[in-house]
Amino acid sequence: MADNNNLLVQVEDLKIHFFTNEGIVRAVDGVTFDIHSGETLCMVGESGCGKSVTARALLQIVHRPGKIVDGSIVLYRQKSHDQIEKVRISDLEPKGREIRSIRGKDISMIFQEPMTSLSPMYTVGNQIMETIMLHTKADKNQARARTLELLEFVGIPRPNRIIDEYPFRLSGGMRQRAMIAMALSCNPRLLIADEPTTALDVTTQAQIIDLIQGLQKDYDMGVLFITHDLGVVAEIADRVAVMYLGNVVEYSDVYTIFNDPQHPYTQSLLRSIPKVTATREKLEVIRGMVPSPFRRPSGCPFHPRCPKAMPICSEIEPKTISLTENHQVHCLLFDEDAKKPVREMAS
Amino acid sequence: MTEQTPQSQLSSTATNGKPLLEVRNLKMYFPIVKGIFGKISGYVKAADDVSFYIQSGETLGLVGESGCGKTTVGRCIVRAYKPTDGSIVYQRADETTVDLAKVDSKELQTYRKDIRMIFQDPYSSLNPRMNVFEIISEVLRVNELCSPKEMEYMVAHIMEQCGLRPEYMRRYPHAFSGGERQRIGIARALVTSPRLVVCDEAVSGLDVSVRAQILNLMEDLRREMNLTYLFISHDLSVIRHICDRVAVMYVGKLVELADANALYTNPLHPYTESLMSAVPIPNPNLRDRKNRIRLEGEVADPSNPPSGCYFHPRCRYAKERCSTETPVLRDLGDHHFVACHFADELELTGVRMA
Numbered sequence: 001m002a003d004n005n006n007l008l009v010q011v012e013d014l015k016i017h018f019f020t021n022e023g024i025v026r027a028v029d030g031v032t033f034d035i036h037s038g039e040t041l042c043m044v045g046e047s048g049c050g051k052s053v054t055a056r057a058l059l060q061i062v063h064r065p066g067k068i069v070d071g072s073i074v075l076y077r078q079k080s081h082d083q084i085e086k087v088r089i090s091d092l093e094p095k096g097r098e099i100r101s102i103r104g105k106d107i108s109m110i111f112q113e114p115m116t117s118l119s120p121m122y123t124v125g126n127q128i129m130e131t132i133m134l135h136t137k138a139d140k141n142q143a144r145a146r147t148l149e150l151l152e153f154v155g156i157p158r159p160n161r162i163i164d165e166y167p168f169r170l171s172g173g174m175r176q177r178a179m180i181a182m183a184l185s186c187n188p189r190l191l192i193a194d195e196p197t198t199a200l201d202v203t204t205q206a207q208i209i210d211l212i213q214g215l216q217k218d219y220d221m222g223v224l225f226i227t228h229d230l231g232v233v234a235e236i237a238d239r240v241a242v243m244y245l246g247n248v249v250e251y252s253d254v255y256t257i258f259n260d261p262q263h264p265y266t267q268s269l270l271r272s273i274p275k276v277t278a279t280r281e282k283l284e285v286i287r288g289m290v291p292s293p294f295r296r297p298s299g300c301p302f303h304p305r306c307p308k309a310m311p312i313c314s315e316i317e318p319k320t321i322s323l324t325e326n327h328q329v330h331c332l333l334f335d336e337d338a339k340k341p342v343r344e345m346a347s
Numbered sequence: 348m349t350e351q352t353p354q355s356q357l358s359s360t361a362t363n364g365k366p367l368l369e370v371r372n373l374k375m376y377f378p379i380v381k382g383i384f385g386k387i388s389g390y391v392k393a394a395d396d397v398s399f400y401i402q403s404g405e406t407l408g409l410v411g412e413s414g415c416g417k418t419t420v421g422r423c424i425v426r427a428y429k430p431t432d433g434s435i436v437y438q439r440a441d442e443t444t445v446d447l448a449k450v451d452s453k454e455l456q457t458y459r460k461d462i463r464m465i466f467q468d469p470y471s472s473l474n475p476r477m478n479v480f481e482i483i484s485e486v487l488r489v490n491e492l493c494s495p496k497e498m499e500y501m502v503a504h505i506m507e508q509c510g511l512r513p514e515y516m517r518r519y520p521h522a523f524s525g526g527e528r529q530r531i532g533i534a535r536a537l538v539t540s541p542r543l544v545v546c547d548e549a550v551s552g553l554d555v556s557v558r559a560q561i562l563n564l565m566e567d568l569r570r571e572m573n574l575t576y577l578f579i580s581h582d583l584s585v586i587r588h589i590c591d592r593v594a595v596m597y598v599g600k601l602v603e604l605a606d607a608n609a610l611y612t613n614p615l616h617p618y619t620e621s622l623m624s625a626v627p628i629p630n631p632n633l634r635d636r637k638n639r640i641r642l643e644g645e646v647a648d649p650s651n652p653p654s655g656c657y658f659h660p661r662c663r664y665a666k667e668r669c670s671t672e673t674p675v676l677r678d679l680g681d682h683h684f685v686a687c688h689f690a691d692e693l694e695l696t697g698v699r700m701a
Contacts, residue, residue, distance in 0.1 A: 046554040201412040206625040231627030254631045272559035274588035286556040
């Protein structure tokens with residue numbers, strides 16, 4: 001599906017820890033994935049699994065006291081026609097000149113709450129023009145013309161009027177469109193969408209998803225889409241990374257994840273969602289709840305809730321096992337090497 | 348309002364005896380105040396001529412997009428709002444009826460323990476300065492429903508039923524996770540052994556795995572305590588899972604009301620059809636569904652709604668009649684109510700069953 005020529009971002013063994021007064025929170029604990037241009041990678045998981053923090057790390061905007069402690073994020077940036085430059089984002093200074101030239105230009109981001117992520121003090125047009133003028137040599141008039149073009153492009157009616165409106169005058173769907181217009185203003189190679197439709201109604205959600213997919217096709221963008229809604233994942237993803245407590249527990253293409261999931265967490269998660277197509281029956285549940293980040297269970301963090309837990313699960317941290325070339329699972333059930341010595345010791 | 352929903356028709360369809368609650372032509376208008384003299388310049392018609400009934404023991408779902416008035420209807424039923432017009436007929440345990448829309452606040456107290464509410468946000472709906480015992484027992488104390496001695500027993504009992512450990516009674520809400528807080532909210536609503544529970548987006552703020560636990564808990568409690576739910580949500584999958592019958596609202600009006608199966612597989616209102624078509628289905632093999640409907644435009648402004656049928660500017664089947672004449676909610680057989688002029692002519696598609 002995707003060859004190495006259009007590799008966009010490669011994340012390897014990324015670890016982000018939060019150093020708080022109560023202790024160290026391992027928010028992201030060894031995450032590996034890559035994104036190619038033109039594809040959609042969905043990151044899915046419950047709250048606190050580290051999906052948003054991972055996304056923010058790609059732009060070096062992890063909140064304090066969070067810090068990237070290990071691993072690498074490499075951006076493959078097109079310099080000229082056939083020259084590709086490797087930028088190690090994980091090594092860049094968060095306030096440095098270089099990362100600022102990437103933010104909004106090569107990688108841009110849309111957030112969940114369009115009300116809090118747009119400034120209430122400036123007009124919509126003003127905020128979009130700022131990005132354009134920062135990254136290109138456009139003057140004010142050119143930037144305004146481009147902004148009008150963008151607003152029309154994302155389906156905002158009467159862009160001539162909306163460009164001078166303040167965000168509070170727009171509805172949720174319109175604000176999200178304005179946010180998308182801003183994100184697209186400099187033709188990014190990668191769009192990070194952090195729960196962009198969670199606060200929206202289903203009909204608006206469908207419109208926004210159509211919009212993002214259409215734009216992706218037009219610009220051949222890579223999209224990192226973060227959500228907790230498995231329905232949305234099934235509709236848009238090419239590949240899926242399922243996260244639980246800072247680990248990618250399963251990573252594969254969307255059809256494998258939904259039709260043949262291997263990790264017990266993915267399996268339980270899929271069975272616990274009420275389906276619009278199914279009749280009334282009792283839902284299967286995952287027992288217990290996501291543990292507090294300060295009391296991360298030993299071994300595999302999912303073992304206290306796992307229906308298939310083995311005794312060794314509380315002792316050994318699982319490694320990522322490749323079942324096939326594009327199907328990785330982070331689980332001891334598939335790790336024959338880890339299971340063996342324990343059996344020998346027991347006998 | 349000149350048109351009235353034929354209420355005789357609606358009530359006569361209540362088959363198994365009298366319904367537990369019957370809402371008739373409920374109207375809730377909020378004034379828009381302008382200037383320092385408080386001049387009223389218009390009204391937001393949050394609920395406009397809404398009629399439905401709830402049978403004892405059933406779960407009625409109320410769906411719609413944000414701002415459609417579903418929460419307003421729920422709040423009118425618990426009488427957090429005094430409706431502008433219309434009646435809310437509640438059947439007491441001794442089978443006599445009372446109109447909750449008309450009674451004064453003193454008399455209302457006697458019904459506060461019968462009709463309870465579960466809220467959406469488990470973080471803001473619990474007072475952080477009260478411990479769990481105080482939160483759950485407040486309603487018992489205020490309404491003097493039991494002696495202080497019994498109180499502790501009742502709170503412990505309901506906590507256990509809701510899957511909470513009674514030992515944690517003296518802890519404060521911050522010590523609990525989102526799912527546990529929602530359980531506290533449910534325990535608070537159920538401690539008075541209510542007959543009707545209004546659940547306003549009760550599972551919307553929860554994680555997938557916790558949501559499944561809470562949905563199962565609510566279903567178990569419904570059976571054990573013989574509860575009746577009015578379940579308000581924007582999540583069509585959740586509604587499908589928990590409800591017997593479903594009502595769809597659009598800009599303050601009820602547009603369709605039917606048995607859940609009939610509504611999902613065979614919708615009769617174009618708005619319901621477009622809602623069904625917008626629901627993401629967690630099955631990638633179905634992603635290339637054809638004939639997907641994408642609604643254009645935005646939800647109408649309830650203070651300045653369009654003429655005729657409120658949905659006509661976004662409706663792909665709209666004809667001239669739709670912009671002039673307001674459709675009336677009518678029964679098309681099998682208690683399937685719909686407010687659309689062309690409901691019997693249109694061929695609409697519902698959710699494809701897996």
